[in-house]
Amino acid sequence: MAVAQDLLGPMGYDVLEVSLKGAGNNKVLTVRLERKDEVPISVEELERASRVLEGELDRLDLIQGTYRLEVESPGPDRxxxxxxxxxxxxxxxxxxxxxxxxxxxxxxxxxxxxxxxxxxxxxxxxxxxxxxxxxxxxxxxxx
The missing domain is CATH 2.30.30.520 (SH3 type barrels.)
Known part of the structure; x- marks a missing residue:
């Protein structure tokens, strides 16, 4: 979670949850975030955050094997x-x-x-x- 917050915090986002589920080549890393100003986050902002986070995670190679990254808003079960x-x-x-x-x-x-x-x-x-x-x-x- 620290890597995600350190990277996305300066962009104006708060990381609420990070979860890694699955095993082998079926891992899914889910990052739930919101804007610090509490304005609803847009799809474009989620896409931008995903690209930035994906690049850094690939560079750091923190997760062994392949995984799918999902960056999403808090949603109804926030x-x-x-x-x-x-x-x-x-x-x-x-x-x-x-x-x-x-x-x-x-x-x-x-x-x-x-x-x-x-x-x-x-x-x-x-x-x-x-x-x-x-x-x-x-x-x-x-x-």
């Missing part, structure tokens, strides 16, 4: 990783996975290091970094 992400989508529902259990809840309050969700009329507060969350509903207008 990961929520930082306090800013939760603030941006406050009022919407998130799917949460934590050691204390999994649930879907509305993002109610965001602190410096915690998020409070409304789940079945009950508030649950979790510390950021101790759970994983994805957006469970998409806003009507871009945020």
């Amino acid at each position: 990961p929520l990783l930082t306090p800013r992400h939760f603030e941006r989508f406050a009022g919407l529902k998130a799917k949460v996975r934590s050691p204390k259990g999994n649930f879907t809840g509305r993002i109610e309050e965001v602190g410096q290091d915690s998020v409070t969700f409304l789940v079945d009329k009950e508030l649950r507060t979790l510390k950021i970094g101790e759970f994983k969350a994805n957006l469970a509903e998409w806003p009507e207008t871009p945020r």
